[in-house]
Amino acid sequence: MIGAIISHYKILEKLGGGGMGVVYKAEDITLKRIVALKFLPSELTSDQQAKTRFLHEAQAASKIEHPNICAVHDIGQTDDGDTYIVMSFYEGETLKKKIARGRLKAEQALELAAQIADGLAKAHAAEIIHRDIKPANVLVTKEGIAKILDFGLAKLKGETKLTQTGATVGTLSYMAPEQVQGQESDARSDIWSLGVLLYEMLTGNPPFKGEHEGALLYEIMSADPPPLTNGTSDIDPEIQQLVTKCLEKDPEERYQAVKDVSVDCRHIKREMKTLRQMSGSYSHTGRGDSPSLSKMYPGSRSPRYRSRQTWMAISAALLCIVIYLTFRELSKETKETPFPILGELTRPENCQFYFVGAHAGPPALSPDSRRIAYVIRQRNDLKYLWIRKTDELVGRALNNTEGASYPFWSPDGQSIGFFSGSMLKRIDVESGVVKDICVANYGLGGSWNRDGLILFASSRSEPIYTVSEHGGNVVAVTERDSAKKEIYHQYPSFLPDGVHFFFLARTIFTGLGPNPDEICVGSIRSRERKTILKATSNAVFSNGFLLYQNMNNRNLMAVPFDLGALSISGESIPIAEVQINGVDGGGVFAASNSPTLIYQKPPTSSMTRLVIYDRTGREIGAVGGRTMTGGPSVFGQRAAYCDVRFSPDGNKVAYAVVDSLEGLPHIWTYDLLTFEKKRVAYSKGQDRLPVWTRDGKEMFFCSNRNTLSKNCGGGAAFELYRKSLLSGAQEVLIPAWAQYCSIQPFDCSPDGRYLAFVGSANQLHPGNQSDILTLSMDGKNTIRPFLEFEENEWDPRFSPDGKWMAFCSEQTKQSEIYVTPFPGPLNPEPISFQGGQERTGGRGPRWASNGTEIFYLTLDSKLVVAQVKPAGPTMQAVNVTPLFRVSAPSYAGNYDVSRDGSKIIVNSFDESSGPTVILNNWTELLKKR
Numbered sequence: 001m002i003g004a005i006i007s008h009y010k011i012l013e014k015l016g017g018g019g020m021g022v023v024y025k026a027e028d029i030t031l032k033r034i035v036a037l038k039f040l041p042s043e044l045t046s047d048q049q050a051k052t053r054f055l056h057e058a059q060a061a062s063k064i065e066h067p068n069i070c071a072v073h074d075i076g077q078t079d080d081g082d083t084y085i086v087m088s089f090y091e092g093e094t095l096k097k098k099i100a101r102g103r104l105k106a107e108q109a110l111e112l113a114a115q116i117a118d119g120l121a122k123a124h125a126a127e128i129i130h131r132d133i134k135p136a137n138v139l140v141t142k143e144g145i146a147k148i149l150d151f152g153l154a155k156l157k158g159e160t161k162l163t164q165t166g167a168t169v170g171t172l173s174y175m176a177p178e179q180v181q182g183q184e185s186d187a188r189s190d191i192w193s194l195g196v197l198l199y200e201m202l203t204g205n206p207p208f209k210g211e212h213e214g215a216l217l218y219e220i221m222s223a224d225p226p227p228l229t230n231g232t233s234d235i236d237p238e239i240q241q242l243v244t245k246c247l248e249k250d251p252e253e254r255y256q257a258v259k260d261v262s263v264d265c266r267h268i269k270r271e272m273k274t275l276r277q278m279s280g281s282y283s284h285t286g287r288g289d290s291p292s293l294s295k296m297y298p299g300s301r302s303p304r305y306r307s308r309q310t311w312m313a314i315s316a317a318l319l320c321i322v323i324y325l326t327f328r329e330l331s332k333e334t335k336e337t338p339f340p341i342l343g344e345l346t347r348p349e350n351c352q353f354y355f356v357g358a359h360a361g362p363p364a365l366s367p368d369s370r371r372i373a374y375v376i377r378q379r380n381d382l383k384y385l386w387i388r389k390t391d392e393l394v395g396r397a398l399n400n401t402e403g404a405s406y407p408f409w410s411p412d413g414q415s416i417g418f419f420s421g422s423m424l425k426r427i428d429v430e431s432g433v434v435k436d437i438c439v440a441n442y443g444l445g446g447s448w449n450r451d452g453l454i455l456f457a458s459s460r461s462e463p464i465y466t467v468s469e470h471g472g473n474v475v476a477v478t479e480r481d482s483a484k485k486e487i488y489h490q491y492p493s494f495l496p497d498g499v500h501f502f503f504l505a506r507t508i509f510t511g512l513g514p515n516p517d518e519i520c521v522g523s524i525r526s527r528e529r530k531t532i533l534k535a536t537s538n539a540v541f542s543n544g545f546l547l548y549q550n551m552n553n554r555n556l557m558a559v560p561f562d563l564g565a566l567s568i569s570g571e572s573i574p575i576a577e578v579q580i581n582g583v584d585g586g587g588v589f590a591a592s593n594s595p596t597l598i599y600q601k602p603p604t605s606s607m608t609r610l611v612i613y614d615r616t617g618r619e620i621g622a623v624g625g626r627t628m629t630g631g632p633s634v635f636g637q638r639a640a641y642c643d644v645r646f647s648p649d650g651n652k653v654a655y656a657v658v659d660s661l662e663g664l665p666h667i668w669t670y671d672l673l674t675f676e677k678k679r680v681a682y683s684k685g686q687d688r689l690p691v692w693t694r695d696g697k698e699m700f701f702c703s704n705r706n707t708l709s710k711n712c713g714g715g716a717a718f719e720l721y722r723k724s725l726l727s728g729a730q731e732v733l734i735p736a737w738a739q740y741c742s743i744q745p746f747d748c749s750p751d752g753r754y755l756a757f758v759g760s761a762n763q764l765h766p767g768n769q770s771d772i773l774t775l776s777m778d779g780k781n782t783i784r785p786f787l788e789f790e791e792n793e794w795d796p797r798f799s800p801d802g803k804w805m806a807f808c809s810e811q812t813k814q815s816e817i818y819v820t821p822f823p824g825p826l827n828p829e830p831i832s833f834q835g836g837q838e839r840t841g842g843r844g845p846r847w848a849s850n851g852t853e854i855f856y857l858t859l860d861s862k863l864v865v866a867q868v869k870p871a872g873p874t875m876q877a878v879n880v881t882p883l884f885r886v887s888a889p890s891y892a893g894n895y896d897v898s899r900d901g902s903k904i905i906v907n908s909f910d911e912s913s914g915p916t917v918i919l920n921n922w923t924e925l926l927k928k929r
Contacts, residue, residue, distance in 0.1 A: 001014075001024065002014070005029070006026075006037070006076070006078055006084070007076055008028060008029045008030045009026040009027065009028055009029070009035065009037060009086070010026055010027045010029055011024050011025075011026050011037070012024070012025045012026055012027060012034075013025045015036065017041065021038045021039065021040060021041065021054070021085075021150070022038070022039045022040075022041055023036055023037070023038045023039075024036070024037045024038075024039070025089060026089075028086075034089045035073065035086050035087065035088065035089050036086075036087045036088065036089040036090075037084050037085070037086060037087075038084060038085045038087060039082055039083070039084045040054045040082065040083055040084075051083060054083055054085070055075065055083065058072050058075045058085045060128050060151035061087075061151045063126050063128065064122055064123050064126055064128065065122075066118070066119050066122040066123075067115075067118075067119075067145065068115045068116060068118050068119030068122075068145070068146050068147060068148060069119045069122065069123065069147065069148045070087050070088060070090070070139065070147045070148065070149050071087065071088040072085060072086070072087050073086045073087065073088070074086040090139055090141045090145075090147055091141060091142045092139050092140050092141035092142050092147075093139070093140060094135060094136055094137075094138065094139050094140070095112070095135040095136075095138040095139070095140055095146070095197070095201070096134075096135035096136040098135075098140055099135055099200055099201060099204060102204055103201065103202060103203055103204035104201045104202065106202060106235060106236070106239060106272065107269050107272055107273065108144075108201075109198060109201035109202050110198075110239070110265040110266070110268055110269040110272075111144070111265070111266075111269060112138075112140065112144075112146045112201065113194060113197065113198045113201070113261070113262075113265050114261075114262045114265035114266045114269070115145065115146035115262075116133070116138060116146050116148060116194060116197070117194060117258045117259065117261040117262035117265065118259075118262050119146070119147075119148045120133070120148070120187075120190050120191075120194065120258045121257070121258050121259040121262065123148075123151075124187045124190070124257075124258060128151070129185060129186060129187055129189065129190055130148065130151060130190050130193075131179070131185060131189060131190070131193075132150060132171060132174070132193075133148070133174060133190055133193035133194055133197060134171050134173070134174040134193065134196075134197065135197060135200065137149045137150045138197070172213065172216055172217070172220075173196070173206050173208060173216065174192075174193045174196045174197070174206075175189075175192075175193070175220065176188070176189040176192035176193065176220075176251070177192075177220055177221050177249050178251060180217055180220055180221065181221075186251070187257070187258060188251040188254050188255070188256065189251070190258060191246055191254050191255050191258050191261060192246060192247060192251075192254065194246060194258065194261060195243050195245075195246025195247040195254075196208070196246075196247070198242075198243055198246065198265075199225060199228065199243050199247070202228055202235060202239070202243075203228060207225030207226070207247065208220050208223065208225060209618075209619075215620070218621060219621070221249070221675075222621065222622055222675065223611075223619065223621055223622040224247075224609060224611075224622055225247065225619075226619055227240060228240045228243060236268065236272065238268050238271075239268060242261070242264050242265065242268065246261065343390070343917070343918040343919075344915050344916060344917060344918065345363065345372060345374070345388065345598065345916035345917075345918060346393060346394070347376060348376060348378075350379050351376050351377060351378050351379060352376070352377045353374060353375070353376065353377075353600070353916060354375040354376065354377040354383050354405075354860075355374075355375075355579065355581065355588040355600055355916075356579060356580075356581045356582070356583070356588065357581070357583050357584075357859070357860050357861060358583045358584065358814075358815075358841060358859030358860055359383075359403070359405040359419075359442075359443070359859060359860060360375070360405060360406075360581055360583065360584065360860075361375070361405050361406030361407070361445065361581075361584070362538070362581075362586070362587070362588045362589055362590050362600075363407070363588075363590050363598055363916070364407045364408050364409055364416070364590050365409070365590050365591060365592040365596060365598055366409045366413040366592070367409060367411055367412075367413050367592055367593065367594075368413055368592075368594060369390060369592050369594040369595075369596035369920075370389060370390055370391070370413075371387055371388065371389055371390065371413065371429075372387065372388050372389075372390060372395075372590075372598060372918075373385060373386070373387050373407040373408075373409065373416050373418075374386055374387075374388075374395075374407065375404050375405060375407065376397065377860075381860075381862070381885070382402055382403075383402070383403055383404055383405070383860075384397045384398065384401050384402060384404060385397070385398045385401035385404040385407055385416065385418055385427070386398065387416070387429065390596065390918055398416075398427055398429075398432060399432055400427070400432065400434045401418065401420065401425075401427060401434065402420065403420040403421055404418045404419070404420050405418065405419045405420070405443055406418060406419050406443050406444065406445050406446060408445070408446045408447055408448060409448065410426075410448045410469070411448060411449065411450045413429075414428065414429060414430070415427060415428050415429060415469075416429060417437070417446050417448055417454060417456075418446075419440055419442075419443025419446070419456075420443075422439055422440065422441055422442075423436050423437070423438070423439060423440060424436075424437045424438050424439070424440040424443065424446065424454070424456055424467070425437060426469065435471075436471070437454065437467060437468075437469070437470075437471045438467045438471055438472075438474050439458075439474075440456055440458045440459075441458050441459035441462070441812070441813030441814065442458060442459035442460060442813050442814045443456070443457070443458070443459075444457035444458070444459070444460070444488075444490040444491065444584060445457050445490055445491040445492055445493075445538065446492065447492050447493045447494045447501060448469065448494070449494045449498035449499075450498050451498055452468060452469040452470070453466050453467075453468065453469070453498075453524065454466065454467050454468070454469055455477070455492035455493075455494060455501055455503075455524070456492065457488070457489060457490045457491065457492055457503070458813070459488065459810075459813030459814060460487065460488045460506075460792075460810055460813065460814065461487060461488050461790075461791060461792075461810060461813060462476075462488055462489070462813070463476045463477070463478040463479055463480055463488070463489045464476070464477050464478040464489045464492045464501075464503050464522065465477065466524055476527075477522060477523070477524050477527060478503060478505075478522050478527060478529065479527045480505075481505070484505070484507065484518075485507050486505050486506060486507055487506055487507060487792075488506050489503050489504065489505055489506065490503065490504045490506055490538075490584070490585070490586075491503060491504045491537075491538035491539065491586055492522075493538070493539060493540050493541070495521075495541050495563060496541065496563065496593065497563070499523055499524055499525060500521055500522065500523050500524075500566060501521070501522055501523075501524070502519060502520070502521060502532070502539040502540070502541065502546070503519075503520055503522055503539075504517060504518070504519055504520075504535075504536070504537065504538060504539070504585070504586070505517060505518045505519075505520050505529075506536075506585070516534050516536070517534070517535065517536040517585075518531045518532075518533065518534055518535070519531075519532045519533040519534075519535050519537065519539045519546075519548060520532060521566050530566055530567075532546065532567070532568060533546075533548060533559075533568070535548055535549070535550070535551065536551050536585050536586070537549040537550075537551060537585070537586050537587055538586040538587060538589075540589075540590065540591045541561060541563075541593075542591035542592060542593060542595075542597070543591075543593070543595050543923050544560060544561065545558040545559060545560055545561060545923075545926075546558070546559050546560075546561040546568065547575075547589065547591055547597075548587075549578055549580065549586065549587030549589070550572075550574070551580065553577075554577045554578055554579075554580060554587075554602055555574040555575070555576070555577060555578070556574070556575045556576050556577070556578040556587060556589055556599060557572040557573065557574055557575065558572070558573050558575055558926060559571065559572040559573070573926055575597075575922065575925055575926075576599060576601070576917070576925075577601060577602055578599045578600065578601070578602065579599075579600040579601065579602045579603075579914055580602070583859070587599070588600040588916075591922070595920065595921045595922055595923050596918070596919070596920050596921075596922070597918075597919045597922035598916065598917065598918050598919070599916070599917055599919075600914055600915070600916045600917070601914030601915055601916075601917060602914050603914050608640045608641050608907060608908065608909050609622060609623075609641070609907075609908055610622060610623035610641055610644055610653065610655060610905055610906070610907055610908070611905065611906050611908045612672075612903055612904070612905045613884070613903070613904045613905075613906065614902065614903065614904070615865075615883055615901070615902065615904070616883070616884070617863075617883060617884030617885075620903070621672065621903075623644075623653050623655065623670045623672075623905070640657055640658045641655055641656070641657050641658075641907045642655070642656045642657075642665060642688070642893055642894070642907060643655060643656040643665075643667075643688055643689045643690060643893030644893060644894070644895065644896050644905050644906075644907055645690055645691065645692060645893070645896050646896050646897070646898045646899070646903070646905065647669075647692050647696050648692055648694055648695070648696045648899065649696060649899075650672075650898040650899055650900070650903065651671065651672055651673055652669055652670065652671050652672060652696075653669065653670045653672065653896075653905060654667060654668070654669045654670075654680070654690040654692060654699065655667070655668060655669075655670070655690070655907075656668075656687060656688050656689070656690065656893075664684075664685065664686050664687075665686050665687060665688060666679060666680075666681055666682070666683070666687045667679070667680040667681045667687045667688075667690045667699075667701055668680060669690075669725070680699060680701070680723065680725070681701060681703065681721070681723065681731060683703055683705035683706075684705060685703050685704045685705030685706065686703065686704050686705075686718075687701055687702075687703045687705070688701060688702050688703070688718065688744070688893075689701055689702050689744050689745055689746070689893060691745045691746060691747060691748060691755070692748070693748050693752060694748050694749075694750055694751075694752050695752070696725075697724065697725055697726075698722060698723065698724050698725060699722070699723055699725060700720065700721065700722050700745040700748070700755055700757075701720075701721055701723070701745065702718040702719060702720055702721065702742075702743055702744050702745055703718060703719060703721055704717060704718045704719070717741050717742050717743075718742040718743055718744060719733060719734075719743055720733070720734040720743045720745060720757065720775070721733055721734065722734055734775065734781055735781065740759030740760060740771075741760055742759070742760040743757055743758070743759055743760075744757060744758045744760065744794075745757045746758060746794075746795055746796050746797065747796055747797045747798050748777075748798070749798045749802045749822075750798060750800060750801065750802040751802055752777060753776065753777060753778065754774045754775065754776060754777065754798075755774065755775040755777060756772060756773075756774055756786070756796035756797075756798065756805065757772075757773055757774075757775060757796075758770055758771065758772055758773070758793075758794045758795075758796070759771050759773055770792035770793060770794050771785060771786075771787060771788045771789075771793060772785075772786045772787040772788075772793045772794070772796045772805075772807060773785050773786055774786050774823075786805070786822075786823075787807065787809075787820075787826070789809070789811070791809055791810045791811045792808075792809065792810050793807055793808065793809045794807065794808050795807055795808045795843070795844060795845060797845050797846060797847055798822065798847070799819075799822075799847050799851045800847055800850050800851045800899070801850075801851055802822065803821065803822060804819050804820070804821060804822055804851070804870075804875055805819070805820055805821075805822040806818070806819045806831070806845035806847065806854055807819075807820075807845065808842070808843055808844075808845065809828065811828070811830075812830065812833055814841045814859065815841050815842060815843050815859060816830050816831075816832045816833045816841055816842050817830070817831040817832040817842035817843075817845045817854065817856045817866075818830055818831065819831055819845075819854070819868070819874075819875035820875075821873060825873070827873045827874055829874040829875055829876060831845075831854055831856075831866050831868065831875070831876075831877045832856055832858070832864075832866070832877075832880075840858035840859060840860060840862070841858060841859035842856040842857065842858060842859070842864075843856065843857050843858075843859065844856050844857045844894065844895060846895075846896060846897040848865075848897050848898070848899060848900060848901030849900060849901045851868075852867060852868065852869065853865050853866065853867060853868065853901055854866045854868050854877075855883075855897045855901070855904070857886065857888070857894075857895065861885055861886050861887065861888065862882050862883075862884070862885050862886075863882075863883045863884055863885070863886055863895075863904065863906075864880055864881060864882045864883060865880070865881050865883060865901070866879070866880045866881075867879040867880075867881075883904075886906045886908065887906075887908050887909045888906050888907050888908060888909065893907075894906070894907045895907060
């Protein structure tokens with residue numbers, strides 16, 4: 001056809017083609033201009049419906065004149081009866097080709113999305129719904145102008161329907177849920193498609209994927225796309241909010257007008273540009289740690305909010321300066337009164353602060369508060385110690401500190417103590433020389449006094465020790481109180497005299513027993529101690545105050561502390577909300593004797609959802625939608641979802657979820673095939689830890705619905721229940737040993753003869769805080785102890801043949817996965833303990849593939865699979881393979897694996913860390929309270 005003249009158009013070249021049209025570049029001989037001619041493909045010329053849609057496109061587009069919609073000039077027919085549309089010609093490429101080269105920068109994607117929204121707004125005003133917005137239908141000109149193409153599937157007011165009732169129109173990957181169901185679509189369906197398009201521009205990948213049409217339909221109807229921030233660094237949380245609102249499943253929850261999308265896109269873009277210009281004066285180091293936008297503002301606050309807060313802070317500071325200068329002039333006052341100055345600790349691009357998790361710990365301030373030590377987790381998952389001056393924007397990594405955790409400064413600020421592997425170490429900041437001090441099994445905090453003595457917490461089963469800064473003998477300076485059922489001491493922090501120190505005395509399953517955790521004062525000269533507060537927090541002395549965290553509301557508290565009397569001398573005052581490390585306990589904050597405070601804010605919005613992955617970490621499904629975290633603390637954690645379990649056939653999921661009205665967790669089941677959801681347990685208490693029987697017909701669970709246990713000091717204890725899953729079945733209480741404060745079920749044996757459960761807070765043997773027992777299911781309900789070591793054991797799981805049991809234990813002073821024969825003889829063999837520089841530990845064993853694989857989570861949240869095989873009386877790991885990282889809470893029911901090992905369901909947090917704030921003269925805040 002090249003060179004042919006059709007009417008007064010000369011065909012010059014073919015531009016492209018698709019299922020509904022072939023486009024040629026042509027010259028309008030009469031008007032001497034270049035146009036584009038679109039022809040119906042030859043194979044569709046006899047298809048009357050295709051012809052009707054082709055004409056429909058011209059009619060729809062011709063009704064709209066807008067810079068972001070491709071202009072239609074004419075419609076004609078060749079002598080052979082072929083219909084064509086005459087359109088404007090633009091130099092450029094489709095958005096599909098542009099995305100194929102890689103994801104777009106955030107500002108470019110926002111601008112194009114705003115332009116597309118503008119064009120759609122014009123169409124919607126003309127009561128035309130496009131219904132097929134996708135990258136192939138958007139052309140981007142050389143000038144960066146978006147042009148919407150192909151109105152062939154558009155819906156016009158008053159048109160005769162081109163499809164049968166209930167039929168779907170559009171491209172499946174970009175269709176809204178109501179479209180894929182064949183329901184009536186409106187302008188909000190275009191908004192959904194625009195959200196999909198914006199997501200793809202920002203990430204380079206569509207939000208919904210599936211190997212076949214059924215899988216894709218499931219994704220669109222039931223799954224939430226991965227967060228935009230996965231693998232990216234320039235996506236501000238406000239962009240995530242915008243896309244999320246476009247992609248709400250329910251049209252009523254989406255943007256209601258596409259013009260609002262345009263307005264928000266441009267607003268975010270302007271804010272990003274302003275912030276980039278503000279940061280443009282900062283120097284780049286060439287190491288990838290220059291202060292990009294995402295690093296200057298790493299938190300979950302929107303840029304609009306941060307910008308407003310920044311200018312408010314500046315304005316407030318200037319106002320204070322003016323008032324102060326005026327007052328000084330009038331009163332001849334010359335004494336300065338510094339005002340708090342707000343700043344942020346930034347992180348290298350594509351790296352994360354490691355403040356929360358196992359082997360994590362808060363940042364540390366040097367004694368003069370001029371430098372900060374902190375741990376960064378790099379893209380390769382390795383963790384290193386970093387330092388940064390408080391008056392600079394970039395930091396530097398310290399060599400030879402791989403696996404670092406819980407940093408703390410020497411009194412002269414020349415060295416930093418830290419834990420790595422199974423050692424307590426020190427590094428000279430200037431020379432970079434690293435020296436081993438002593439063995440520390442785990443490392444849960446340290447402190448250093450002027451006499452060269454170091455306090456440190458070694459593991460989850462030990463007291464506080466002292467050691468010389470040069471190494472040598474290790475001496476215990478605290479003693480665990482067995483009467484209070486203490487299991488270890490944590491977070492030592494010297495007071496100014498270098499003799500006394502704060503520390504945290506830990507029990508287990510805080511709140512179940514009569515003795516909650518305590519902040520205490522100890523002495524290096526004796527093992528005497530004094531209780532200061534009932535709290536689960538690290539504690540620091542600064543400027544006459546004890547700083548600690550209220551775990552119920554995340555508030556960082558300051559309470560006056562009398563160093564002479566070693567006691568509180570006033571009321572606690574809240575300062576700010578602070579992030580909590582739910583794994584090791586405590587808050588992410590640090591202070592020194594100077595009036596400087598550093599802390600990480602919690603995320604402003606934290607969502608949790610049940611996501612199903614394959615072994616590569618690709619999301620293949622979901623159960624329910626996102627739910628806000630919160631509610632009561634359940635077994636030490638806060639999450640809306642918890643305790644997820646696949647049914648034996650892998651077709652259903654049981655889980656507990658916090659009721660939004662009651663604020664308590666209850667158990668539900670979800671059918672992955674029919675999407676049917678049913679509630680299992682009904683009570684006014686907490687219902688937790690569902691366990692399917694191997695035939696899938698019954699379920700065990702625990703509940704504190706009607707028990708005030710004397711053994712638990714009057715607190716609510718969890719008891720064991722059994723229930724048939726048949727409609728109308730009653731829940732049956734199963735009596736368990738009264739010596740345990742709480743009972744938690746975990747697994748049923750394959751032959752249906754035993755239930756493995758954990759008894760917590762043993763009253764007869766206080767040293768045994770968490771034991772594994774079995775319940776016979778022969779109708780006699782006989783209970784027998786299986787593992788009653790002094791160390792804690794939990795999360796028992798039967799092998800598929802019932803001959804082995806995997807479980808967690810702290811025999812190596814941190815959580816590891818063990819396997820032992822069942823029912824005996826006991827011969828525990830560690831599966832997860834690999835030794836090496838960075839001990840990763842293990843939690844959550846899950847058998848799969850007929851007993852040849854054990855999945856588990858490392859303590860820094862990587863999912864791994866161990867190939868295992870029997871070796872005489874032991875089970876050994878012959879190969880351990882990391883799969884992918886998860887974002888899940890730390891308790892035992894945070895994930896599960898299907899029997900065949902093909903599906904992994906994870907209770908996933910969708911949250912980004914809050915900003916890490918540096919606050920000078922923090923005591924000024926107390927005057928405002």
